[in-house]
Amino acid sequence: MDDDQLSATFAALADPTRRAILARLATGEATVGELAEPFNLSPPAISKHLKVLQQAGLIEQGRQAQWRPCRLRPEPLREVAIWMTQYRRFLGQSFDRLDDYLRALRTQQPGDHDTPQGEAQ
Amino acid sequence: MTRQDLGNATTTMYAEGAELVIERTFDAPREQVWAVMTSPEHIPQWWGPHGTTTDVVEMDVRPGGRWRWVNLFDGGRAPFTGEYLEVVPPQRFVRTSIFDIEPFNTGPGAIETATFDEVEGGTKVTYHTRFPAQEAIDAALAQGMSKGALEQFDRLADLLTGTSRPR
Numbered sequence: 001m002d003d004d005q006l007s008a009t010f011a012a013l014a015d016p017t018r019r020a021i022l023a024r025l026a027t028g029e030a031t032v033g034e035l036a037e038p039f040n041l042s043p044p045a046i047s048k049h050l051k052v053l054q055q056a057g058l059i060e061q062g063r064q065a066q067w068r069p070c071r072l073r074p075e076p077l078r079e080v081a082i083w084m085t086q087y088r089r090f091l092g093q094s095f096d097r098l099d100d101y102l103r104a105l106r107t108q109q110p111g112d113h114d115t116p117q118g119e120a121q
Numbered sequence: 122m123t124r125q126d127l128g129n130a131t132t133t134m135y136a137e138g139a140e141l142v143i144e145r146t147f148d149a150p151r152e153q154v155w156a157v158m159t160s161p162e163h164i165p166q167w168w169g170p171h172g173t174t175t176d177v178v179e180m181d182v183r184p185g186g187r188w189r190w191v192n193l194f195d196g197g198r199a200p201f202t203g204e205y206l207e208v209v210p211p212q213r214f215v216r217t218s219i220f221d222i223e224p225f226n227t228g229p230g231a232i233e234t235a236t237f238d239e240v241e242g243g244t245k246v247t248y249h250t251r252f253p254a255q256e257a258i259d260a261a262l263a264q265g266m267s268k269g270a271l272e273q274f275d276r277l278a279d280l281l282t283g284t285s286r287p288r
Binding site: 084097101 | 149153163192248
């Protein structure tokens, strides 16, 4: 996994305007003007957001047409999914260890609690 | 939104959009499960993948208190940090969690909510993690997107959990 790509994705997602831009692009491609409209942003401001999204690889902009429509590139979001998978493994294994640890604590201190129960094997 | 089941016999685990839920019942009283998950002396005994250890640098379990745990593994270290937002012993805590490595930590971090319920056979822990990407979906909802647009966005959310492929 490319760490820089992942962090760029997170950084891009951290801003509510950029998330809204992605949400808009999830419905289909749009021109810079169309994207700027709902936010009341100046052309330089919208360009800055689009640049961040583009650098994160989350959007791409057409080259040929004069209005250069933007469209969503969902691939980096899959990078985020990979990160989530790692986290899931981390937590899943931690919980396995927690289970073992609690068992160990119980055998160390038998009768510490009012529900003594033989280990069901 | 598509729910993806990921668990096994002992653990219920599923992802829905950018949220991950792990449910597991531990054969121990609730106070004890709470204690091992919220006391610095217990964390190194279980937190992190098999074969790793954890250094609890900071852990102030009360609203506004910071935590910083560093998972040490063969060949590296993985520091996690955040803030406890809500602490209700022995029932529930909510905290933020950031993978604190430049430049991963430029993102907003995840919100973890742990709930402890007394059930037959012990204590059920529900560990709910909300990843920052979920905010993108919320933002979309706040913008009052049409139903069709929302379906499109669901597809996007599915990509986050790998349940479908684009195009």
